[in-house]
Amino acid sequence: MTQSNRHNAEGRVSEAPAAPAKRGSSLSRLGRNMAQWREASILLAAIVLVIYFQATSPAFLTLNNIGVLSQFATAVAIIAAGQVMVLICGELDLSVGQVYAITPFIMYFAQQAGLPLGVAIVLGLVVAALIGLVNGLITVGLGVSSFVTTLGMLFFIQGLTLTISGGFPVQPVAGEFWTAVLGGNVFGALLWMVAIALLFQFILFRTRWGLHTIATGGNPLGASQIGIRTGRVKIGNFMLCSMLGGFAGILDAFRIGSIDPLAGGTEIMFMAIASAVIGGTLLAGGSGTVIGALLGALVLAILKDGFTISGVSAYTFDMILGLAIVITMIMNVHLSRLRARGKT
Amino acid sequence: MTAATSSAGEEILRGENLSKSFGQVTALSDVSFRLKKGEVLALLGDNGAGKSTLMKILTGFHRPTSGSLYFDNQPVEFGSVTHARRAGIEPVYQDLALINELSVFRNMFLKREILRGGPLRLLNDAAMREKADAQLREIGIKLPSVDVPISKLSGGQRQAIAVARSVYSENVRVLLLDEPTAAMGVRESKQILDLIRRLKETSELAVIIVAHNYAQIFDVCDRINLLQYGTITFDRATADTSIQELTDIVVNSYRNADQTTPA
Numbered sequence: 001m002t003q004s005n006r007h008n009a010e011g012r013v014s015e016a017p018a019a020p021a022k023r024g025s026s027l028s029r030l031g032r033n034m035a036q037w038r039e040a041s042i043l044l045a046a047i048v049l050v051i052y053f054q055a056t057s058p059a060f061l062t063l064n065n066i067g068v069l070s071q072f073a074t075a076v077a078i079i080a081a082g083q084v085m086v087l088i089c090g091e092l093d094l095s096v097g098q099v100y101a102i103t104p105f106i107m108y109f110a111q112q113a114g115l116p117l118g119v120a121i122v123l124g125l126v127v128a129a130l131i132g133l134v135n136g137l138i139t140v141g142l143g144v145s146s147f148v149t150t151l152g153m154l155f156f157i158q159g160l161t162l163t164i165s166g167g168f169p170v171q172p173v174a175g176e177f178w179t180a181v182l183g184g185n186v187f188g189a190l191l192w193m194v195a196i197a198l199l200f201q202f203i204l205f206r207t208r209w210g211l212h213t214i215a216t217g218g219n220p221l222g223a224s225q226i227g228i229r230t231g232r233v234k235i236g237n238f239m240l241c242s243m244l245g246g247f248a249g250i251l252d253a254f255r256i257g258s259i260d261p262l263a264g265g266t267e268i269m270f271m272a273i274a275s276a277v278i279g280g281t282l283l284a285g286g287s288g289t290v291i292g293a294l295l296g297a298l299v300l301a302i303l304k305d306g307f308t309i310s311g312v313s314a315y316t317f318d319m320i321l322g323l324a325i326v327i328t329m330i331m332n333v334h335l336s337r338l339r340a341r342g343k344t
Numbered sequence: 345m346t347a348a349t350s351s352a353g354e355e356i357l358r359g360e361n362l363s364k365s366f367g368q369v370t371a372l373s374d375v376s377f378r379l380k381k382g383e384v385l386a387l388l389g390d391n392g393a394g395k396s397t398l399m400k401i402l403t404g405f406h407r408p409t410s411g412s413l414y415f416d417n418q419p420v421e422f423g424s425v426t427h428a429r430r431a432g433i434e435p436v437y438q439d440l441a442l443i444n445e446l447s448v449f450r451n452m453f454l455k456r457e458i459l460r461g462g463p464l465r466l467l468n469d470a471a472m473r474e475k476a477d478a479q480l481r482e483i484g485i486k487l488p489s490v491d492v493p494i495s496k497l498s499g500g501q502r503q504a505i506a507v508a509r510s511v512y513s514e515n516v517r518v519l520l521l522d523e524p525t526a527a528m529g530v531r532e533s534k535q536i537l538d539l540i541r542r543l544k545e546t547s548e549l550a551v552i553i554v555a556h557n558y559a560q561i562f563d564v565c566d567r568i569n570l571l572q573y574g575t576i577t578f579d580r581a582t583a584d585t586s587i588q589e590l591t592d593i594v595v596n597s598y599r600n601a602d603q604t605t606p607a
Contacts, residue, residue: 218443225425
């Protein structure tokens with residue numbers, strides 16, 4: 001129901017700068033567009049939270065803190081972009097947090113074996129893609145639900161990472177420049193996050209692949225009757241999701257300066273799913289946006305960072321986070337219902 | 345049963361002695377039928393009479409256990425749905441195969457999207473929007489906008505979109521409509537039947553309508569075939585029969601069924 005709202009909104013938003021003369025009317029039109037735009041509610045939540053935390057603690061909007069905040073958001077948002085693709089075609093990837101952990105190790109061992117950094121990274125991403133391929137093949141080919149497939153993969157990769165690393169963290173090896181480019185510089189990482197989100201939003205709504213992804217999740221039988229190879233679409237998206245998980249792992253490895261076999265895991269995976277869901281992606285498939293998931297990841301990061309600054313303890317934070325997820329969801333469902341009623 | 349050549353229209357599709365068994369169960373036995381260009385053929389039958397099995401043979405989903413199909417007077421064996429569609433048999437499934445989340449124009453061009461040139465091969469929304477709009481207008485379907493998502497349309501409008509999509513698919517010769525007026529109000533059914541009439545007037549398209557409610561579709565059909573117990577028991581031009589006659593046949597078969605149930 002929201003698909004074409006998006007397009008309408010996009011179309012009109014791009015018209016907006018054409019008529020700067022009538023300020024008042026274009027402002028109210030912007031307001032109306034906002035109400036139709038389905039990421040509006042989550043964006044609004046983000047803005048309200050920023051205002052609140054800035055009011056309670058002036059340190060919130062300092063450059064330093066924005067850097068800290070984006071550390072919370074980048075990896076989650078990048079994984080969420082892939083998770084959105086998988087969720088839209090009606091599946092789920094629980095193993096992506098483990099792919100996040102193993103990929104930097106693959107890169108590290110490839111470098112130890114004498115390969116240059118670039119090749120090592122590509123090799124890591126290839127392994128990540130292969131994990132996605134196996135997830136997809138088992139899910140599609142053998143008819144096992146992706147929940148079960150990727151749950152199994154989660155434990156398998158976790159064990160594998162611990163085995164190949166011996167359980168010890170290692171240090172990523174790269175020159176100063178490449179360390180900065182690959183996540184060592186916070187704002188570089190932020191740039192990666194935004195670029196990836198925009199790229200996948202674009203893929204989702206402007207390419208045939210995205211269209212077939214939505215069709216596969218929206219009406220699996222109908223899509224295959226039309227001739228869409230829904231199995232292929234699903235496998236492809238599992239691979240994309242896994243690769244994004246791996247890439248997020250590499251960025252964080254350089255940011256933290258350490259490759260930890262227990263990094264990421266289920267927590268980062270669930271944060272990514274929470275971001276996607278808060279951002280309006282349906283777990284049932286067929287509907288969602290990558291930009292929404294990015295905003296979702298930002299909201300989670302703002303909450304986490306804001307509460308930390310305000311001195312709320314980590315225990316309380318988890319309670320508040322849990323409530324925030326459910327409340328945002330309820331607001332989202334409610335708003336889209338209102339939207340559906342308002343527009344015919 | 346296969347009446348000798350009637351004068352008007354060349355034959356497009358013919359089935360000869362088709363049968364289909366699933367293990368011990370015989371779903372179809374010895375079905376023969378023929379369809380001419382520009383003709384609307386009703387394939388009537390009760391639930392379980394074998395309609396959907398026959399439909400699935402025609403769309404390439406099932407292969408017949410025995411018997412043969414002729415398309416354009418050439419023997420054909422459809423190995424897959426894609427194969428049958430490429431030959432020109434375009435099914436409109438009962439569930440319509442529409443994607444609720446996508447807009448009308450995106451549904452109409454799903455899997456045959458118009459793309460922009462260049463290495464990125466992006467979707468050409470403007471072209472698809474314009475073409476969808478023109479096509480719908482041409483066959484007389486009125487919609488506020490082709491940007492509306494399918495979920496906002498009525499049952500009749502959805503059916504019309506699904507039909508339009510098939511009618512404008514590349515080399516369609518035979519349109520297969522599976523229960524086009526099922527679960528639809530009187531007014532919506534009328535829209536669909538009017539659409540079929542318009543197609544009949546303006547094109548050479550042959551249409552098979554699979555249905556169990558013959559009263560609704562009786563008027564738009566040129567010929568009626570009745571499928572009972574896996575075989576065709578009645579084949580007559582609509583002009584030579586009546587709803588009353590069909591009702592009598594069906595009522596009689598119910599009575600017989602009552603008496604012979606143990607078999």
